[in-house]
Amino acid sequence: MLKVVSFKICPFVQRITAMLEAKGLPYEVEFISLSDKPQWFLDISPNGQVPLLITEEGAALFESDAIAEYLEDAYPKLQPQLSATQTALNRAWSYLGSKQYLVQCSAQSSKDIATLKERTAKLATSFAKVEKELGPHRYFNSDELSMVDLAWLPVLHRAQIIKEQTGYDFIHGYPKVQAWQHALMATGIAEKSVPEDFLEHFSNYYLSANTLLGRCQCQPDCECNASNLETQAAAHQCCELTASTQAAGQCGSSNCCG
Numbered sequence: 190m191l192k193v194v195s196f197k198i199c200p201f202v203q204r205i206t207a208m209l210e211a212k213g214l215p216y217e218v219e220f221i222s223l224s225d226k227p228q229w230f231l232d233i234s235p236n237g238q239v240p241l242l243i244t245e246e247g248a249a250l251f252e253s254d255a256i257a258e259y260l261e262d263a264y265p266k267l268q269p270q271l272s273a274t275q276t277a278l279n280r281a282w283s284y285l286g287s288k289q290y291l292v293q294c295s296a297q298s299s300k301d302i303a304t305l306k307e308r309t310a311k312l313a314t315s316f317a318k319v320e321k322e323l324g325p326h327r328y329f330n331s332d333e334l335s336m337v338d339l340a341w342l343p344v345l346h347r348a349q350i351i352k353e354q355t356g357y358d359f360i361h362g363y364p365k366v367q368a369w370q371h372a373l374m375a376t377g378i379a380e381k382s383v384p385e386d387f388l389e390h391f392s393n394y395y396l397s398a399n400t401l402l403g404r405c406q407c408q409p410d411c412e413c414n415a416s417n418l419e420t421q422a423a424a425h426q427c428c429e430l431t432a433s434t435q436a437a438g439q440c441g442s443s444n445c446c447g
Contacts (some may be wrong), residue, residue: 191216194230194241196223197383197390200290200343201253201446202240206382207339208260211267220384238447252447253287261336268335279337282322282329286340289315290446293344296359297351297395297402302418305401309359309415312344316363323365327372338373345370346379350388354396355405356421361414 191209195202195218209216221230226237233249234241242250242259250256258280261267271279289312296308319341324330329337348359349370360366373379384390396403405413413421 192243193218196239199446203343203382205240207342207378210378210381211334282337283340289344299401306415320363320365355402357413
């Protein structure tokens with residue numbers, strides 16, 4: 190059986206477990222502490238990062254892009270009819286998705302408005318590119334799931350959690366991306382690809398009193414985004430805009446994921 194070595198809130202890991210869920214492949218997960226990495230893990234992980242995939246033949250694969258491509262090539266493909274050109278394009282859009290993971294982690298860790306706006310703007314650059322690319326299909330470029338959908342799923346899943354828990358919308362102004370997010374979340378893969386206590390660990394890490402988003406309390410009529418956060422916070426008193434403590438380091442700051 191395939192085995193994934195994981196850190197509970199790592200988006201790079203979720204991309205891989207989402208692929209496994211989408212393909213219906215049996216697998217097991219072993220969680221490790223990134224602050225105290227076991228020696229057996231360091232012995233087989235050249236970069237010391239998660240995810241690590243142990244194949245059915247016992248090979249240890251690292252780097253999430255390489256693992257995702259292995260799963261697509263070694264098992265029945267999600268889109269077997271693709272041409273070589275379309276396969277390459279899908280991989281390129283997948284790479285763009287995985288490049289947003291640490292950008293989003295950084296934004297979620299922001300402790301003041303200026304920082305959150307700056308980091309949201311970096312995410313928005315990529316959302317704008319995707320908005321232009323999305324067409325009439327249910328998912329990215331098809332009515333069936335692709336590698337691209339699963340590469341962007343961790344980003345869109347976290348955006349949904351942030352919106353539900355805080356009222357802040359990372360994808361405000363991108364209706365096609367919002368529809369894509371809705372379609373992906375409707376598959377149930379997001380929940381299946383994370384541990385049962387994911388929300389608890391995610392909230393403790395990114396939605397504590399040390400982060401601006403952690404100090405925002407969602408109200409039914411309080412929908413915040415980068416352009417209106419100050420006015421909404423003042424009108425609805427739904428955010429504490431200052432903190433006296435320093436935000437925790439974001440995922441990736443300790444070379445944990447890749």
